[in-house]
Amino acid sequence: MKIGVYVCECGSNIASTVDVEDIVERAKDFPNVEVSRVYKYMCSDPGQELIKKDIEEKGLDKVVVAACSPRMHEPTFRAVLEDKGLNPYVLEIVNIREQVSWVHDNKEEGTEKAAALLKAAVLRTALMEPLEKKKVGVNHKALVIGGGIAGIQAALDLADMGFKTTLVEKTSSIGGKMAQMDKTFPTLDCSQCILSPKMVDVSRHPNIELLTLSEIVEVDGYVGNFKVKIKKNPRYVIEEKCTMCDDCVPVCPVIKHDDYNQGFAPQKAIYISYPQAVPASYVIDPDYCLGIDPLICAKCRDVCGPEAIDFDMQPEIIEDVFGAVVIATGYETYPIENIGEYGYGTIPDVISGLDFERIISSGGPTGGKILRPSDGTVPKTVVFIHCAGSRDPSKHLPYCSKVCCMYSTKHALQYKHVVHDGTAINFYIDIRTAGKDYEEFYQRAAEEDHVVYIRGKVSEVFQDGDKLLIKGADTLTGETVELHADLVVLATGLIPSKGTLEMASMFNVSIGMNGFIREAHPKLKPVDTAIAGVFAAGTVTGPKDIPETVSNASGAASRAAGILSQDELEIEGTVATVDESLCRGCGMCVEACPYSAIELIAVNKYGHTMQVASVNEALCKGCGSCAAACLNSAINQLGYTDSQILALIGALGEN
């Protein structure tokens, strides 16, 4: 056996803390080492050529590279081996950068550690065996979960690329939070006007199957083959028959809060969220409707000319297989009633940002007039409190919600456009306008519309007669200030939606410290998740504005298309394998597997039917949990077998 050892200097990244010449010399005496070399940048073309030449000329059959993390260049060096006819799995990477040079400052200690790791790797490599890459078939259908702007964009992009796409939305209409907004910064485009054409495109697209009032109830399978159960709740109105004539609404005796209008308007139990809703059909809310038992009330059914109302509709379970999944389940606003000192929920004229969007919307409960909730008068002084929940790690959210500076500025500007002689005051910590034309928008609000900005956080809001007394600070003058206002709007922070958390747990996608889905890489794989074939679009990975959400969704769609466009996918050879003669069917590995890749199957052994573990190689991520859990050493992790690991530990133990 001939092993080649290649040590990388990585410029001075490694060489400054590890004596590379020294470890190269020492490696020459390790067992089976045929050649040992150092090079400045092993990942460069000349570096790779060095290895290729040695494989050819010296007839190497295994290679050890001591360089950076295998996350960086394992694929590079595997390709080098493949190029020269070697199996890509007889390569070992020793991470002497992240795990040695970057974490040590003593060169002597660094060199000793690097040499020990290198020796252990050489001993393990001697036991390595060629592995085979497996292939799995790919289903060409896409699943997009969540019908907000992110889901709409991802579904449209996938459908336009020719993939059959199922878009699943929990509520009765797609559109999401963007449909609730009045105007969008920084252009002041009407939100509905730019959103509704896309919603209509979804409803008309031949490649999109739209499932509203639906939720994901079960997920199984793996990249290329996700088996998903979707529960479609009854609408009680037949979409194809409903003509949107509105005859049913006046006769309905039930009045409830209108969620689309943030509870500021009444709504009947049969309703359509808003005129542009897609699908264009009324819906009955079974929690409020009396007529789900038609003996009590069937007034709407009686007046419905096209006979669109069907009280007998039942929930349906739809089962389908998808090649790739895009999670676009979005955000919710922070429950600002948690900030007791601001009085949301107890003082009627303290409202949230989303409440203000509905109040200022011409399609909203006041028809676009700005009226305060308590007495319906026009507020003459409005205070906007930034960071309501955000940037408060001690009690609320540690992070910046990114969009609030801009939407509060937009609210203040919109208010001034309606109430010209009114005063709009923003209390802020910092103004963050990182986006195209955002700074100009902020300057315009101040310069042209005389929006006042006071740097300081409001401490408390009190009801004082029919006004609100605000106590705050002006950190620029160093004074504490107080003033009376008629309306307070809280720039509510963003949190991951309940649906986002549910989907993360169903798809085994990891979530970060703040509860949002964690990207596979925060910079270089921003729409991938840790699970192959599952992608994240929009605010599921963190607060985003609309342009960023849309481009993020298009990114997720194109990454998903990368999978959907293939007929079969290669999966890693480093999977778990069961020695059936040793397995006693205890099931410990089934419990230990975080990816549900192992199940017990019945086999005929020695004339008896016995249970043994069986690994689904497409699901196995090669983590090794099962191999560690198996009491009988019946499961081995290919590429990291027990004998290899013991050789490695043995070598390190010598030091």
Next chain:
Amino acid sequence: MSFEYLKFGKEEKDFIEKIEEISGQNVYSCYQCGKCSAGCAFSGSMDKTVNQLIHLIQLGQKRKVLDSNTQWVCASCLTCSVRCPREIDVAALMEAVREYQFREEPEKIVISKIPKEAYDKLPNIALVSNFRKKTG
């Protein structure tokens, strides 16, 4: 510390508009970066920094602005005006505050009645503003 009560009524708006009219500047343009104060040779002698004074004008706090010594320490060297990233002629704003004050109290300084020995102690800029108080 007592709370400063902020009002945004007619009196405050009139003050802001008058300062804008005299100076020809939009006081709301200022985003409080502080570059004017940082570059001012006399910041150390001012009881309010230049950007604080502009902020008080934005809030219509007339009394605080007029009671400050900032506008009187200003020598109109124009460093602030040249360096302002928002293109505000800050020196013109300072001059507007001085003129506002003289217009409010026209007889505060009558040049002919200033004793000769006081000339050496009087900021030159006060004389200039005083001459200009009836110009527009």
